[in-house]
Amino acid sequence: MLCRNHTEATRQRHNHTAHLPHGGHTLTTAEYARKYKISTETVRRRIREGRLQAELRDGVYWIKDPEADTTQDDTKTTQPDDTVTTQELLQEKDGRIADLKHELDEKNLQIEEILKQQDQGQQLAAMQQKTIATLTEQNQLLLEDSQEKEEKKVGFWGRLIGQRA
Numbered sequence: 001m002l003c004r005n006h007t008e009a010t011r012q013r014h015n016h017t018a019h020l021p022h023g024g025h026t027l028t029t030a031e032y033a034r035k036y037k038i039s040t041e042t043v044r045r046r047i048r049e050g051r052l053q054a055e056l057r058d059g060v061y062w063i064k065d066p067e068a069d070t071t072q073d074d075t076k077t078t079q080p081d082d083t084v085t086t087q088e089l090l091q092e093k094d095g096r097i098a099d100l101k102h103e104l105d106e107k108n109l110q111i112e113e114i115l116k117q118q119d120q121g122q123q124l125a126a127m128q129q130k131t132i133a134t135l136t137e138q139n140q141l142l143l144e145d146s147q148e149k150e151e152k153k154v155g156f157w158g159r160l161i162g163q164r165a
Helices: 002-013 029-036 040-049 079-152 156-160
Strands: 026-028 054-057 060-064
Touching (some): 026 029, 040 060
């Protein structure tokens, strides 16, 4: 009894869940998505929006399969529903394409920025290499000059006896 009350309270909190009759065929979100060639996120969104009736049992949404429903009158035409569904799918597709184009534009801007940063990094590295080469050359000249001066230096005993550099 406590479990049933908890389940009903959960169902009331999530108004996108509805009690489905146990008769007929039900599908999980993944099965429904695979069968109707849409993403599982689209299925979940349709459940949240109330466009699909589903029952949450043990953490899994169960959706009644409309194609397996034999209680429907076969004389009804499904043309308007198909048209609406097609239009919804086309709108969803167009929206998704627009989103993807926007993401692509953002990624292209990010790539351009990264390439600029890479170019700047390469320029800095080249300047540093040039600076290192110049400093190395200056150090070599100073070392040679210092060695020449050292060779020309007259020590204490040499000066004592009057030796000149």
